[in-house]
Amino acid sequence: MSKDRRSIVVTVDGQSSTGKSSLACALANRLGMNFLGSGSIYRLCAYFMLRGKDLEAIKELLTESLAFKSTQGDMSVWVQGEDLTAKINDAQVTKMASDIAKDVAVRTQLADLQKGFQSGLGLVAEGRDMGTVIFPRATLKLFLTADVAVRAKRRKVQLEQMGLSPDYDQLVMELKARDHQDETRAISPLVPAKDAVFVDTAAHWDENLEQMYQQVLMVLPKQVMPKEVVQIFDQVRQDSMRYAQLGNVSDYERWWKGCSEASSKKFQGEIIGASWLCPIYVRDFIPDPINAHLSILQNTSAVEQAMLSVFIATKPSYERLFYVAALCGQYAVLSNRLLALQDIVG
Ligand SMILES: Nc1ncnc2c1ncn2[C@@H]1O[C@H](COP(=O)(O)OP(=O)(O)O)[C@@H](O)[C@H]1O
Numbered sequence: 149m150s151k152d153r154r155s156i157v158v159t160v161d162g163q164s165s166t167g168k169s170s171l172a173c174a175l176a177n178r179l180g181m182n183f184l185g186s187g188s189i190y191r192l193c194a195y196f197m198l199r200g201k202d203l204e205a206i207k208e209l210l211t212e213s214l215a216f217k218s219t220q221g222d223m224s225v226w227v228q229g230e231d232l233t234a235k236i237n238d239a240q241v242t243k244m245a246s247d248i249a250k251d252v253a254v255r256t257q258l259a260d261l262q263k264g265f266q267s268g269l270g271l272v273a274e275g276r277d278m279g280t281v282i283f284p285r286a287t288l289k290l291f292l293t294a295d296v297a298v299r300a301k302r303r304k305v306q307l308e309q310m311g312l313s314p315d316y317d318q319l320v321m322e323l324k325a326r327d328h329q330d331e332t333r334a335i336s337p338l339v340p341a342k343d344a345v346f347v348d349t350a351a352h353w354d355e356n357l358e359q360m361y362q363q364v365l366m367v368l369p370k371q372v373m374p375k376e377v378v379q380i381f382d383q384v385r386q387d388s389m390r391y392a393q394l395g396n397v398s399d400y401e402r403w404w405k406g407c408s409e410a411s412s413k414k415f416q417g418e419i420i421g422a423s424w425l426c427p428i429y430v431r432d433f434i435p436d437p438i439n440a441h442l443s444i445l446q447n448t449s450a451v452e453q454a455m456l457s458v459f460i461a462t463k464p465s466y467e468r469l470f471y472v473a474a475l476c477g478q479y480a481v482l483s484n485r486l487l488a489l490q491d492i493v494g
């Protein structure tokens with residue numbers, strides 16, 4: 149069965165403390181998509197079980213009132229309006245979460261809850277089995293890695309910020325033990341999906357986020373665009389690179405004019421309003437507005453960013469939107485007239 153073009157899911161799997169939840173939550177915000185923190189769901193389940201609640205009641209409670217919030221590089225978890233982030237990160241809940249995660253009844257109930265997050269514009273789902281078990285047909289599967297020493301150091305800082313006092317050596321031992329337990333369990337073990345893209349998160353947080361965002365930009369348009377738009381897009385991409393190398397803008401404009409007229413005829417009525425959207429977004433992505441026209445030609449990923457932004461901003465049907473976005477992309481790459489853009493933006 150082919151992947152459903154309309155359903156965008158980005159999965160972020162990986163070992164403990166590689167940055168799954170904080171990076172995936174920030175990525176979801178940047179993309180304007182829903183976020184699912186499956187690790188927190190296992191932690192909450194353990195937390196409420198320790199307080200005597202049964203699985204059904206926990207599932208109901210979380211379905212009704214679970215919320216994730218992203219705050220400056222960290223993610224917080226709220227249930228019934230209460231921030232439970234620190235409480236679900238203490239050592240007892242952490243160990244219990246990994247223990248109950250081996251239980252098939254727990255996994256089945258929580259799988260239903262997790263799949264329910266797939267609505268709206270798209271979903272970024274974080275956890276250990278998001279790409280392998282819960283969303284095997286995801287649009288993009290990222291798998292985060294980092295050395296255990298790096299992870300333990302980060303986890304120590306994170307827990308200290310929550311008011312806890314962890315010991316570094318103890319954390320290294322716990323991380324290794326939990327990784328081993330998660331990797332070797334019989335159901336849904338922590339393994340990279342066959343089609344996963346690896347991201348080493350040893351780098352700076354912003355750099356990791358940018359890298360993940362660029363991965364989305366690379367796959368998303370092709371995943372959801374109709375074939376004929378993919379062809380247009382590829383052509384724009386190739387030609388823009390060629391012309392950027394040659395520095396020959398006028399030939400490029402001539403080509404675009406013909407192409408644009410043909411597209412306008414083909415998608416008549418579909419492109420209303422599109423011509424002004426793209427310049428606004430491209431302007432936001434280009435750090436040096438004076439040389440924006442050159443940057444656009446030299447940096448084709450700006451076109452992809454523009455397309456994605458238009459997609460996020462307008463939210464109509466994917467088909468229609470990507471006709472618009474592809475044409476916006478052409479416009480951005482080819483128009484090459486900063487004054488005209490400013491005139492349009494006003
Ligand atoms: N470069 C980085 N990449 C990912 N996380 C980082 C980075 N630098 C610091 N961190 C911090 O590491 C901690 C662990 O990240 P978290 O998202 O909770 O990991 P996980 O969900 O994989 O256990 C967080 O406090 C996060 O802000």
Ligand SMILES: Nc1ccn([C@@H]2O[C@H](COP(=O)(O)OP(=O)(O)O)[C@@H](O)[C@H]2O)c(=O)n1
Nearest residue numbers: 164165186187188190245246249275276277
């Ligand atoms: N999709 C998931 C997410 C978490 N889990 C379990 O839940 C525990 C806590 O997950 P977490 O993502 O909050 O843990 P960290 O990676 O933050 O250390 C893990 O040790 C796993 O055993 C899982 O089995 N499947």
